[in-house]
Amino acid sequence: MGNWKHEHLSQEFVRYIDQGVVELSKRLHEEPALRSQLESVIQEQLSRSQMEAHDIEQGLSILTGPHIAQAVVASLRLLDTHEEIEELLEAGYDEQAVHFLRYLVARYGPVFKAFRRRVHYPLGWHKCSFAVTKPEYGGPYLNMKVLRNDDTPLVLEDDTESMVRLINLMLGALELVKDHDSLAEETLTEFAERTQKLINSAIERTMGGTNGTEH
Structure with a gap:
């Protein structure tokens, strides 16, 4: 693999999936049916109500061995953009294997990430929207809707000053956490x-x- 000089993917990630992608390339050429078998395992695991990353990796390991399984699961977990997958092609990995990973990430990546958020961080949030309402009397109000990872909606509506005070209180809480590295x-x-x-x-x-x- 040499010195990794690409912008979007870390060298550590590529090292982690390297052997799996190489093995996947070889197996796809030798076993065309493996493509649909891999997808069936992922679909089955995602259909369960309580899903863990380990469940998919364990199922794929039985089918393909550990290296392909960890490459597929790591791709589902960590790849988000077209540019990231393009860098795998630029690094010289087999086109058929990379395109198959691209398909899996595009189809199952968002669902996989949503399941992980729901299971591991149900009280976190993944979507936020805003709207401005103008009552008959008084100034404009800001309506904020936050969707938690367990899909519970939280709605706040108040005037601008109150929203700024809320932000200020949140900043005070963040100062207490002192998690600046993140x-x-x-x-x-x-x-x-x-x-x-x-x-x-x-x-x-x-x-x-x-x-x-x-x-």
Whole structure:
């Protein structure tokens, strides 16, 4: 594999799936029926109400051996984008094997990830939407709907000031956790830019309102 110089996939991940992808390539050429057999095992495991990653890997291991099983499960768990899979092709892996992994990830990856979230982190969230409502009296209200991993909806609706206070309280809680290493730099940068924009807009409105009163 040499020195890994690609942008989207880590060298550790590729090393982890390397032997499995090589074996998958060989088996697909020798056993065309393996494609449908692999898919049937994944479908069966995903049809269960309480699904663990280990269940799929165990089933696939019986069918193909451990290396192919861990390559398939790792791909379902960790591959998210077209660019990531393209890098496997650029690294020289067999086109048929990579295209089959692409198909499995596209068809079963999102469902697999959703099941894992639901089982392991039911109180986490995976979807959030916003809407602005304008009552007959008073200012605009922000309606926020958060969908938990167990598909329970949580709905909040309040004025802008209350929502900002809620964000401030959440920031205080995050400071207590002190889990700074898990925070992505791009997320923090985006947060800082949006916060500064909100502050600037509020200051401009306040100063504008004051000047208007004086005149």
